Amino acid sequence: MNLNLSVGLTSYLLVGAMLFSLGLFGVFAKKNIIAVLMSLELMLNAVNINFVAFNRFVWNQQLNGSALLTGQVAALFVIVLAAAEVAVGLALVITIYRTRKSTSVDEFNWLKW
Amino acid sequence: MAGTVVFFIFAIVAVSAAWGVVTSRNIVHSALFLALSFAGVAVLYILMNAEFLAAVQLLIYCGAVAIMVVFAVMLTLRGDVEESSGETKKWLPGAISAVLVFVIVALVILTNQEWRILPSAWLGGGGATDISFLMFSRYMIPFEAAAILLTIALVGAVILAKGVKESK
Numbered sequence A: 001m002n003l004n005l006s007v008g009l010t011s012y013l014l015v016g017a018m019l020f021s022l023g024l025f026g027v028f029a030k031k032n033i034i035a036v037l038m039s040l041e042l043m044l045n046a047v048n049i050n051f052v053a054f055n056r057f058v059w060n061q062q063l064n065g066s067a068l069l070t071g072q073v074a075a076l077f078v079i080v081l082a083a084a085e086v087a088v089g090l091a092l093v094i095t096i097y098r099t100r101k102s103t104s105v106d107e108f109n110w111l112k113w
Numbered sequence B: 001m002a003g004t005v006v007f008f009i010f011a012i013v014a015v016s017a018a019w020g021v022v023t024s025r026n027i028v029h030s031a032l033f034l035a036l037s038f039a040g041v042a043v044l045y046i047l048m049n050a051e052f053l054a055a056v057q058l059l060i061y062c063g064a065v066a067i068m069v070v071f072a073v074m075l076t077l078r079g080d081v082e083e084s085s086g087e088t089k090k091w092l093p094g095a096i097s098a099v100l101v102f103v104i105v106a107l108v109i110l111t112n113q114e115w116r117i118l119p120s121a122w123l124g125g126g127g128a129t130d131i132s133f134l135m136f137s138r139y140m141i142p143f144e145a146a147a148i149l150l151t152i153a154l155v156g157a158v159i160l161a162k163g164v165k166e167s168k
Helices: A009-029 A033-062 A066-100 B002-023 B027-047 B051-076 B091-111 B128-137 B140-162
Strands: none
Touching: A009 A033, A009 B002, A009 B027, A009 B091, A033 A066, A033 B002, A033 B027, A033 B051, A066 B051, A066 B128, A066 B140, B002 B027, B027 B051, B051 B128, B128 B140
């Protein structure tokens, strides 16, 4: 019995690609701007999965030392950026809502009339 | 073996919850699906020996980001919540390009022989001690920059959401 069912790098990367594509679809297709921001968070999360997966599987084989966790530190910085981005983004949404009384991206067309 | 079962359960949870985020027409359901998807990803982090990152994921994404999204929904919602998050008229090009991106990336992943790596023994910790050591030595300057960025984002978010008073 030579069946190896261990989960390798490929599986994690595929999960990341699926999450990224779903987020990309959401950014293109959703009408509510808060849903667009949520899809952006999904995409950032997919990138984080890739960072951690490459760190776990590739980096792990190539060196062992104090720099072994570089990918995880990069993922941590991405999380910090995502938190800042969602805070500023939602504040912008609230500001826009105050003037336009809407959160639909179809109505955010100040530059044309 | 147990790791494989756990991986597939939570990978399916994460991906199907993400599907729920982008297809649900009720934006509150979208926000709850988002929290579920983040929790599934946190389990994947644990499977990849990134315990500290899994804890951070649960705290920041499931805790803070999901709640902040729900607050923003509460502050801006008008009309019927059941129809609060539809698709735009041009959703089809978006769907096509998203599928195209997925197919291309999946082809690259599946055909690259160098990436067919099965887990080897993990050598490098992953707890808070190891990560903070790296952050305070090699990544000191990015760490400080992230602190400044967070402060600016905090102040900016407060100013934006509160509204600047018109000066005469």
